[in-house]
Amino acid sequence: MTDPCILEYLPHRPPFLWLDRVLEITDGTIRAEKVLAPDLDVFRGHYPDYPIMPGVLLCEAVFQAGALLIARSMEHSGDVLGQGVPVLTRILGAKFKREVRPGDILEISAQLVERMGPAWIMKGAVRVGGKPAVQVEFACARKEA
Numbered sequence: 001m002t003d004p005c006i007l008e009y010l011p012h013r014p015p016f017l018w019l020d021r022v023l024e025i026t027d028g029t030i031r032a033e034k035v036l037a038p039d040l041d042v043f044r045g046h047y048p049d050y051p052i053m054p055g056v057l058l059c060e061a062v063f064q065a066g067a068l069l070i071a072r073s074m075e076h077s078g079d080v081l082g083q084g085v086p087v088l089t090r091i092l093g094a095k096f097k098r099e100v101r102p103g104d105i106l107e108i109s110a111q112l113v114e115r116m117g118p119a120w121i122m123k124g125a126v127r128v129g130g131k132p133a134v135q136v137e138f139a140c141a142r143k144e145a
Contacts, residue, residue: 006032009071010064011085015041018061019068019108028112030069034061038102053100058134062124063088066110066140070120073112085143089119092137104128118142 002014003021010017023031036053043051067086100106110124119141126134 006068009068009075012064016060018057018064018106022068025069025072027073028069030065030072030110032065032068032108034106034108036100036102036104036106040102043102051102053104055094055096055134058096058100058106058126059091059094059136059138061106061108061126062110062134062136063138063140065108066120066122066124066138069110069112069122070140086120086140087143088138089141090139092121092139094134094136096134097132098128100126100128100133106133113137 002017002019005022006017006019010019012018018034019032020034021032023033025031042054042057046052046054070086105128107127107130108124109127110122112120113123114121119139121137121139123135123137125132125136
């Protein structure tokens with residue numbers, strides 16, 4: 001079941017919502033998690049005989065956590081998003097450290113590095129069992145809906 005807070009702040013919905021619940025959120029960081037059900041459609045095609053979670057979707061989980069952090073921090077600072085949403089504008093680097101398999105629990109984190117006007121520079125990671133699976137740096141900007 002998805003944390004209602006996530007649905008309140010993100011435009012993403014299943015089957016493309018990669019956060020289940022928020023564990024902790026502060027002014028500049030967020031920690032969340034996602035349980036990868038073994039019956040996810042993505043595992044039927046990537047790869048049927050050796051299912052692994054695509055790295056790009058692990059990055060997407062970090063991007064969604066970052067978007068949630070941005071939306072929450074803007075609301076609390078009085079900087080209202082209105083009809084705008086944070087969208088990915090740049091991937092500055094990604095490192096894939098280990099495979100992620102059906103049934104794994106993703107520990108997702110994102111951190112604000114710098115804000116420059118309507119843009120945010122962030123970094124984040126996905127860990128599984130306390131071990132890094134993905135590390136990524138990225139940028140977002142507000143896009144009017």
